[in-house]
Amino acid sequence: MRSWMGWWCNGKKRGEQQMEDISRILNNWEFNAEDICVRKIVGQDGREKLQVRVDLGMLQMNLDGRPDGTRPHGKESLLHHFRRKARKHQAETEDPLQLTExxxxxxxxxxxxxxxxxxCxxxxxxxxxxxxxxxxxxAIFDLVTESSTTDEEKMLFEQYRPYVTMINTRAQGELRLLEEDYxxxxxxxxxxxxxxEEMLDEYEEFESPEDSEEIYALQTWREEITRSxxxxxxxxLAQQLQEAIAEEKYERAxxxxxxxxxxxKKRF
Structure with a gap:
């Protein structure tokens, strides 16, 4: 026991390689609680990654595929794995797959x-x-809704659908704005x-559309775009024409x- 405690106090077990201290990285990258501190880097494997500065250190994620870089069951993600499993199960039994807890x-x-x-x-x-x-x-929410055996499990996922839809809408809208397609x-x-709105109306457990923060955020963004x-x-010219008519400046109108x-006429 004393020997085990000695290894633990030294921060490593016998034969374990000394871990690298990341203090230098953290000292050169200040944490900002008012913003998301994120950057892209190229990893040692030559692939782009995301690094996120948090108050107690740093997170690193792969930019593509699963963020943690794993391939569960040899697939790109668990979603891909369970989709394949569901198709195989239905082909063999003609019954839909039932997801466990x-x-x-x-x-x-x-x-x-x-x-x-x-x-990020x-x-x-x-x-x-x-x-x-x-x-x-x-798609994960869809899979759980279709295949979960309990309403409780479904709601654990469905409660986030409005938020994820809002973020998806925001990203699609931003791409249009980059093309000046207002x-x-x-x-x-x-x-x-x-x-x-349709999601919120579907479930009694959800708030009303009038109280939805997601809808409010999108409506506010819409107003900003329209205004700017x-x-x-x-x-x-159409605005000036209406103003001229309102001010009874008929020659200008x-x-x-x-x-x-x-x-x-120039359009044709």
Whole structure:
């Protein structure tokens, strides 16, 4: 016992290699409680990774595949494994696969890994990967809803569907804004709001759409886009025309109307 305690106090067991101290990395990367401190690096294996500075140290995740870099059951993820298992089970028995409580637990742990990653990716503006990761988690929710044997297990996952849908909507909208497709972004936001409203109406356990933080966040973002989007010459002339009519400046209104008609003719 004394010998075992000696190894423990020395911080390693006999024959175990000394672990590397990461203090140098932490000292050169200050933690900020007001922001998500995340960066991309290239690992020793040549693959891109995410590093996240937290108050007690640092987390590191793979950028693609499972965040922890593992391949459970030889598959890209547990979602892929259980999907394949469900197809095989149904082909052999003609009955749907029933997930056990343990199955749901490990799927929940996987979805948590993807959550940590897509939040960081959103902060970095890597919207394509945010979409991929949020769709992954939504697919896990679908699988559990279809295959879990208890309503309690289903609700453990379904309660997060509005939030994940909001993040997915945000990422899709941001991609449209990068292309200056403001109408496309607004359409995506409206679809996201509608989807969340339908989710909340489906379950009595959920809050009402009027109290949804996810819907409020998307509505607020929509207002910001509408308010800040650049307007076209046609829109500016139309606004000026309405102002001229309201102020009874009919000569100016006639001039503005002629310019608008001229723009319309140029389109054809």
């Amino acid at each position: 343990e199955d749901c637990d490990v799927l929940g742990q996987e979805s948590l890994q993807y959550y940590h990653r897509y939040v 990716l959103l902060r970095l503006g890597d919207y394509d990967r945010v979409i991929t990761d949020t769709l992954h988690n939504l 109408d496309g972004a607004l359409k995506i936001i409206d679809e996201g709001i509608t989807n969340i 989007r650049p307007i076209t010459l046609k829109q500016r 006639a001039t503005l109307r002629d310019r608008l008609e001229g723009l319309e």
